[in-house]
Amino acid sequence: METGNKWNSIKLILREWGLIFGIIIVIIVAAFVNSQFLSGENFANILRAISTVGIASIGMAMVVIGGTMDLSIGSTISLVGVVAMMVMNSPIGMNPASSDLAALLTVILGVAIGATVGLINGGILAAVNGRMGESFIFTYAMQIIVGAVAFAIVGGKFQAAKYPDGMFKSLGIGVTPIIILLVIAVTMQILLQKTSFGRSLYFLGANMDAAKMAGIKIKAVRLVSHILCGACAGLTGVLIVSRVNSASTLQGVGYEFDAMTCVAVGGVSLAGGTGSIAKTALGVLVIGVLSTALNVMGVGSNEQLILRGAVIITAVILDGFNKRAKLREVGH
Amino acid sequence: MGKKLNNGIGAAILQQPILALIVLFIIVVGIVNPTFVTIANFKNVLVDASIYGVSALAMTIAIICGEFDLSLSSNFMWSQIFFCYLLNKWGSNALGILAAWLCMMLTCMAFGAINGLIVVKGKVTSFITTLGMMMMMIKGLCLVFTDGQMVSTNNEFVKMMGKGTLLGFSYLTYIFLFMILLAFYVMKYTQFGRNLYATGGNYNAAQLSGINVEFSKFIIFVILGFAAGISGSMFVCLMRAGSVLYGTDLSLTCVAATVIGGTPLSGGKGSVLRTVVGVLVIYVLYKSLAFLGLQGYINTLIKGLALLLVVVFDAYMSKAGKGGIAVGRR
Numbered sequence: 001m002e003t004g005n006k007w008n009s010i011k012l013i014l015r016e017w018g019l020i021f022g023i024i025i026v027i028i029v030a031a032f033v034n035s036q037f038l039s040g041e042n043f044a045n046i047l048r049a050i051s052t053v054g055i056a057s058i059g060m061a062m063v064v065i066g067g068t069m070d071l072s073i074g075s076t077i078s079l080v081g082v083v084a085m086m087v088m089n090s091p092i093g094m095n096p097a098s099s100d101l102a103a104l105l106t107v108i109l110g111v112a113i114g115a116t117v118g119l120i121n122g123g124i125l126a127a128v129n130g131r132m133g134e135s136f137i138f139t140y141a142m143q144i145i146v147g148a149v150a151f152a153i154v155g156g157k158f159q160a161a162k163y164p165d166g167m168f169k170s171l172g173i174g175v176t177p178i179i180i181l182l183v184i185a186v187t188m189q190i191l192l193q194k195t196s197f198g199r200s201l202y203f204l205g206a207n208m209d210a211a212k213m214a215g216i217k218i219k220a221v222r223l224v225s226h227i228l229c230g231a232c233a234g235l236t237g238v239l240i241v242s243r244v245n246s247a248s249t250l251q252g253v254g255y256e257f258d259a260m261t262c263v264a265v266g267g268v269s270l271a272g273g274t275g276s277i278a279k280t281a282l283g284v285l286v287i288g289v290l291s292t293a294l295n296v297m298g299v300g301s302n303e304q305l306i307l308r309g310a311v312i313i314t315a316v317i318l319d320g321f322n323k324r325a326k327l328r329e330v331g332h
Numbered sequence: 333m334g335k336k337l338n339n340g341i342g343a344a345i346l347q348q349p350i351l352a353l354i355v356l357f358i359i360v361v362g363i364v365n366p367t368f369v370t371i372a373n374f375k376n377v378l379v380d381a382s383i384y385g386v387s388a389l390a391m392t393i394a395i396i397c398g399e400f401d402l403s404l405s406s407n408f409m410w411s412q413i414f415f416c417y418l419l420n421k422w423g424s425n426a427l428g429i430l431a432a433w434l435c436m437m438l439t440c441m442a443f444g445a446i447n448g449l450i451v452v453k454g455k456v457t458s459f460i461t462t463l464g465m466m467m468m469m470i471k472g473l474c475l476v477f478t479d480g481q482m483v484s485t486n487n488e489f490v491k492m493m494g495k496g497t498l499l500g501f502s503y504l505t506y507i508f509l510f511m512i513l514l515a516f517y518v519m520k521y522t523q524f525g526r527n528l529y530a531t532g533g534n535y536n537a538a539q540l541s542g543i544n545v546e547f548s549k550f551i552i553f554v555i556l557g558f559a560a561g562i563s564g565s566m567f568v569c570l571m572r573a574g575s576v577l578y579g580t581d582l583s584l585t586c587v588a589a590t591v592i593g594g595t596p597l598s599g600g601k602g603s604v605l606r607t608v609v610g611v612l613v614i615y616v617l618y619k620s621l622a623f624l625g626l627q628g629y630i631n632t633l634i635k636g637l638a639l640l641l642v643v644v645f646d647a648y649m650s651k652a653g654k655g656g657i658a659v660g661r662r
Contacts, residue, residue: 124640124644127644128644132459133597133598134597134643136459136587136597137587137588137591137597137639137643138640138643138644140584140587140588140639141636141637141639141640141643142636142640143636144632144633144635144636144639145633145636145637145640147632147636148629148630148632148633148636149633151628151629151632152629152630152633155629257463260460260463261463264460264463270457270459270460271457300476302472302475302476302479302480303472303476304472305468305469305471305472305475306468306469306472306473306476307468307472308468308472309464309465309468309469309472310464310468310469312460312463312464312468313450313454313456313460313461313464313465316454316456316460316461316464317450317454317455317456320454320455320456324455
């Protein structure tokens with residue numbers, strides 16, 4: 001009896017967090033191919049590399065839990081990046097005396113722009129009571145619009161950094177992005193678990209009609225979830241510019257799909273209503289470790305695309321099997 | 333009598349507001365730039381619309397059945413690249429061209445079948461399945477196959493198909509017309525088509541009434557692969573080249589054409605003929621923007637705004653609160 005319980009609990013842990021073992025296997029294989037992979041510096045690099053897509057994925061997880069998605073974050077990241085670079089390359093940012101102020105301004109501006117795009121997305125979706133399908137097509141249209149706005153601002157030109165070293169450059173390097181990622185992850189997790197907004201969001205994602213019947217302000221919850229997602233994308237845009245010291249209208253292209261990938265691999269169901277920030281973080285970690293490991297093993301970027309696709313589909317299929325197995329056990 | 337007629341026209345406009353809008357748009361653009369309203373220009377629009385149109389028909393069938401396919405663009409890329417490659421290899425005689433075409437179509441349908449198997453047997457939502465297939469696997473395959481280079485062909489038969497006309501219209505337009513009729517007939521007058529409607533409308537009810545719903549969901553992905561192959565070969569006829577840069581917007585344009593035409597994303601309703609309207613609207617819009625002589629990004633902005641307006645309007649009209657795309661809903 002005792003052992004049976006123990007075995008069952010191990011099985012449960014495996015089901016819930018099986019991806020961790022996936023990461024460990026990838027790390028072991030990569031370490032055999034190249035022992036440098038195990039160095040602390042490499043892990044710090046991996047964490048820094050995934051911090052930006054991580055923040056974007058956390059924002060995406062918020063809307064996916066609520067049963068919608070946001071395809072416009074890639075364009076938002078480009079737009080914010082372009083604007084941040086304009087601020088930093090303006091006289092305020094160039095002057096060493098006021099460049100810290102400008103750095104702060106870019107962060108505020110970035111989050112504000114992102115939140116505004118989210119507000120528009122969420123506002124439209126709330127107005128028509130949209131779900132996954134509507135959000136797909138609305139945010140795709142927003143992706144085109146926001147991308148065109150970014151293009152209009154700089155005319156498609158690539159911008160290089162002219163500003164001096166300072167607070168802005170330190171945002172995206174060292175441990176700062178990792179700390180920002182952790183702070184956002186913890187805040188969002190608390191928001192999801194400990195507040196009525198979070199519980200309403202899960203309810204909304206699981207069953208919109210029932211949530212409405214239960215008296216939840218579904219329009220407000222939908223709106224807030226999209227604003228949070230947009231704000232996360234805005235912050236991501238600022239951090240990317242700070243790290244690469246350049247901005248272009250193509251910087252954010254594909255980020256929406258990267259974020260969706262991380263969210264789905266982490267096991268947040270695209271049907272809405274389930275998942276957590278911890279799971280999303282795990283998905284981000286899996287993708288980050290995997291792509292670094294493939295780089296270390298010398299796999300070309302084209303072949304990596306194929307492998308990543310296979311990994312995503314396998315992860316989601318296994319996740320589905322687990323969920324159904326769990327349901328069967330509950331049924332007994 | 334006059335009132336009745338007015339009501340008739342009013343009702344028609346309400347049913348197809350997009351058509352009225354597009355006629356208005358054509359008139360405005362025609363005033364700004366009279367060369368827009370020439371027959372030659374409309375024939376060009378038809379040829380362009382034919383290529384994506386074939387894929388849009390299949391996308392509509394998929395949406396009616398409650399699924400959709402993001403990997404369509406990659407499948408389209410693969411079909412161009414592989415068709416060009418095979419034509420260069422075997423295209424010296426008629427038999428070789430036929431073999432190349434069949435071989436390409438088979439691979440495209442096989443990709444579709446893999447999507448279908450993952451969705452039906454793996455029980456993964458079609459969004460993530462086709463995302464994995466699109467962003468990653470098929471596109472990766474195209475890149476590995478071509479190393480990112482363009483593949484071109486100088487095959488005489490393909491050149492003839494792309495340039496040839498019958499009664500003044502391009503051959504490609506006739507292929508599109510044939511596909512429209514085929515899709516319309518299958519969806520409207522066959523048991524198979526009605527099963528697809530039933531599966532998309534209410535999965536469980538369809539299953540209980542004895543429809544093989546798993547087969548329905550599987551076969552639409554094969555149809556999507558087939559359409560991607562046809563679209564790809566039409567594109568090769570026109571451009572005589574294949575590359576991963578052509579057709580990146582295919583899947584989303586097809587979804588947009590379906591919605592603009594008036595097929596709701598909730599599944600179980602709609603018609604392929606409406607999508608033909610949607611495709612034509614999109615292409616008239618794109619072409620007319622080019623004729624207005626605006627800056628590139630303003631064109632993009634207008635495209636995005638138009639899409640947003642149309643889908644918001646559609647959502648209001650169809651009371652989207654009851655719908656929502658049926659992706660993954662079982």
